[in-house]
Amino acid sequence: MIDLFKRIFNPSRVSIELDDIQALILRSRPVPYFGTNVLLQINDRQTGREMIKKLLPLIASAENWHEATDASATIAFTYEGLKALGLPEDSLRSFPQSFREGMAARARHLNDVNENAPDKWQKPFGTGKIHAAVNIIADSEDKWKAKLEEARRELKKLEGINVLVEADFAATEEVKNVFGFRDGISNPDIEGSGVDEVPGYGKPIKAGEFILGYPGEAGTVGYYPQPDVLGKNGSYLVFRKYHSKVPEFNKFLKDNASTREEQDLLAAKMFGRWPSGAPLTLAPDKDNEELGSDPRRNNHFSYKDDQDGKQVPLSSHMRRMNPRDTRQSVISDVNLHRIIRKSVSYGDAPERDVIKDDGKERGQYFIAISAKAMETMEFLQSQWVNDGNFINHGDEKDPVAGLNQGKGVFTVPGAEMRKRYHAIHTFNVMQGGEYCFMPGIKALKWISELNENES
Ligand code: HEM
Structure with a gap:
């Protein structure tokens, strides 16, 4: 198997809380990969919290990010999702304005106009109904299906959670996108993650640029959602579906x-x-x-x-x-x-002699991660x-x-x-997208244990 994204791990260089950070930020996608993006609506806060409890065992931390894994899951929430989960008002107010407004409302800042304007997006994007996104990825079809089944089983037990979209994606060992180009090669390395420098990747970048609660390139810790347990070790994830x-x-x-x-x-x-x-x-x-x-x-x-x-x-x-x-x-x-890109492709890659629209659905689920992902994407x-x-x-x-x-x-x-x-x-x-918050593992637990009376 070609190992395209190999990094060398040096435990003496670890200075961030890997066990509290969701794996997606640091772990390379498996090669080949098979997966599904599941978009959910939370109709009842208590059931939403219950859902997090049930999914928590499936969510991998970044602790062993350097080791290939067979299957893992990631979870992230839109602002509407955090509201649906009943986060305390003070916490909701502590999120940045762009995140609270959501991607569709920020269309002008993203130049999502004309052909790419929100009124042309596929539903349910931009409707405020998408509350949570769960990404399941595995290195074989069997393991992907098993993990997906596990997630489905847990979700089915919960009335009050609607599965709005289940969209599959995949790539072969060559990790090519639908244009036939290998993708996901150049990603920044994070200081303190234990990564050893690889030629050409430059010096690892300060953790605070990608993970909340750490100093960034300017040497200071940026503002992050409160309380500490909610924001620390979290990050923002920008999700954009493209038709290619x-x-x-x-x-x-x-x-x-x-x-x-x-x-x-x-x-x-x-x-x-x-x-x-x-x-x-x-x-x-x-x-x-x-x-x-x-x-x-x-x-x-x-x-x-x-x-x-x-x-x-x-x-x-x-x-x-x-x-x-x-x-x-x-x-x-x-x-x-x-930005850290974890984009994945869907649909087939037609041969170069296909020059007429064949009406097939193909493209990219573009995924960008950073501690200021909204600001960076808008820039x-x-x-x-x-x-x-x-x-x-x-x-x-x-x-x-x-x-x-x-x-x-x-x-x-x-x-x-x-x-x-x-x-x-x-x-x-553009077919649509959302601004999401990807909490750390402790934050997920904290949200799942929020008491009705507290919120
Ligand atoms: C929508 C369809 C897109 C396709 C098919 C696409 C494809 C590619 C390919 C093939 C590469 C080179 C391989 C690599 O270094 O990983 C690349 C690099 C990159 N793309 Fe895209 N891309 C798309 C959209 C975007 C968007 C919307 C952004 C951000 C606004 C973006 C940001 C980047 C970045 C940051 C790199 C790495 C550049 C580097 O570090 O040298 N891409 N993309």
């Missing part, structure tokens, strides 16, 4: 590049990596499977010697999302805008995805994640002259 228009993407490649090799290069310029995961910086001309699957090399690069983007366009998805050492015309500290979406000012590209948008609506432009600097591609579509269309 792969046939339209294939057609764009075909219309703009004549040979298969040229199409592959154009696609790699748009993503910043080749399908194998090999970074364009280290493999400028063609894909390199060995490089793409080597975790010690596939993220070990810098843009220092490519400031004009002749190898990796400044506008490519990956370079926008993490400019690394690119000189930016709008200065900002790249490490303050990092990324408005500045780095849907604007080009920070790279001196006017209003040019991200060719993969941008709201391009058939009018998008993609600039590719070349050895002699630059090329501009036109008529880029929104290749990934």
Whole structure:
């Protein structure tokens, strides 16, 4: 089995409470993976608390994050969910404004407008009915089904909990998304988690950027939900369902590049990596499977010697999302805008010659985690995805994640002259999403034991 995301664990470097943090933040997804996202509505606070009690034994902590696990579950709540659970008023008020408003209400800040606007989202997204999200993931079909069955059994016992959506996802050993590109390679490491530095991943980032209750890059502990037991070791999770228009993407490649090799290069310029995961910086001309699957090399690069983007366009998805050492015309500290991505794909990956919409459901459940995930996503979406000012590209948008609506432009600097591609579509269309809070293990217990009289 290819181990794409291997990290070396050094117990002497542990300084955060791993046993109180949900595993998803730190543990790599199993390879291959099979899973289900379950979205729930809590109709009665007491039953909601009961549900947490029943699900708690299925929720893994990050204690052994470095060890592969066969199956695990994660739970997170929307603000409406925390209200439905009857959290004390003081606690509810201690959550940030953006989280309390919810993703749909923040659409303007996320540039979720026009084609991506909440009124076009799939229900129940944006209706306020989604209260909790449970993510179940396993490394084999059998273990996934067993874990899912276990969760279903527990949920069935509870009247007052509605299962609104059960959506499956999966990836093979190559961990490719529906465009055929390996995904989930570059994620920041967290200081104090026990991780040993891996070349190219840079210095681990201060825990407070990702987990509540610890100092962040500025050296101070950010404000977190109260009481302490509720907020500490928790984090925020941004969930966005995308429909991927792969046939339209294939057609764009075909219309703009004549040979298969040229199409592959154009696609790699748009993503910043080749399908194998090999970074364009280290493999400028063609894909390199060995490089793409080597975790010690596939993220070990810098843009220092490519400031004009002749190898990796400044506008490519990956370079926008993490400019690394690119000189930016709008200065900002790249490490303050990092997210931990745990996105998963659903549906099949059509061959490159499929260029007509086949009506199939396929795409990505985009999952981003950070101690200020709402703020970071709103920054990324408005500045780095849907604007080009920070790279001196006017209003040019991200060719993969941008709201391009058939009018998008993609600039590719070349050895002699630059090329501009036109008529880029929104290749990934928003279907809906939610801002969630992912409490620590002790917090889950605390919520589950809240007394009727206290709330
Ligand atoms: C919606 C469809 C999307 C697809 C198909 C997609 C695909 C990819 C791929 C293939 C990579 C390179 C592999 C890797 O390093 O993991 C990547 C990297 C990345 N993407 Fe996306 N992405 C999508 C949306 C987004 C969005 C909405 C954001 C954030 C607003 C985002 C943030 C990132 C980040 C931070 C990286 C890593 C960059 C780095 O550290 O070098 N992606 N994405």
